[in-house]
């Protein structure tokens with residue numbers, strides 16, 4: 001089926017106590033693994049292309065791969081820009097055809113983050129595409145484990161989440177609730193109480209970044225508290241790379257890229273299927289599709305009414 005956008009599915013997931021898995025793809029094999037896991041689990045899925053992946057493979061190339069895979073599956077697939085930190089990358093991906101976008105202004109001042117996010121939300125909404133914003137800052141553990149003080153420094157407060165949401169009109173909100181990017185071992189427990197308090201103060205689907213390092217039990221609690229989209233990147237990178245290392249160690253004579261690509265793809269698919277089940281989105285494809293259709297009908301009916309009034 002054609003690519004779908006992320007708006008209706010995230011609202012529905014939050015209302016119904018499950019979350020949508022958002023998985024990063026940096027190449028064709030990983031994108032194939034994600035979509036085929038969604039197909040086998042009959043789950044809605046978000047394939048994320050980061051700004052780094054756009055630089056590595058090109059926005060057109062990655063979008064075309066995801067679009068073509070979506071068209072060959074019966075599961076609802078979204079093509080989402082993850083962490084667009086550059087204004088022009090967000091606009092570029094919108095023009096290319098991405099069906100969901102993120103602007104990450106977390107390194108800017110609060111005011112500057114609001115200003116640019118609001119502008120991009122307005123542009124994206126004018127063509128019916130949802131935008132995710134980020135408030136607080138999800139830290140990066142690329143240089144080694146972070147101290148509790150470092151994680152605490154960036155946590156999102158319910159007050160700033162409310163002000164940010166009301167000022168920008170974003171469709172989903174990435175919040176800092178204890179996780180960090182690039183944590184290689186599942187070891188983190190989230191601040192569940194904070195998630196619940198943010199959820200009470202803003203009526204918008206909340207997004208958890210850096211979920212690869214979070215304990216399963218904490219992920220389940222976070223979903224109950226209001227998280228509706230959960231991002232996984234590091235675990236997929238790890239599964240793919242470890243699979244390739246394993247095959248090279250055992251078969252050093254191997255030179256056919258398809259042979260090891262296939263092996264990596266299978267390992268990533270298993271990880272994605274596990275995560276889909278953990279998030280409770282397995283078997284939800286049909287429900288989500290009905291919701292998307294219902295929503296489309298509502299939008300069309302509204303614009304029809306507006307045309308008559310005008």
Ligand SMILES: [Zn+2]
Nearest residue numbers: 181209210231
């Ligand atoms: Zn992230």
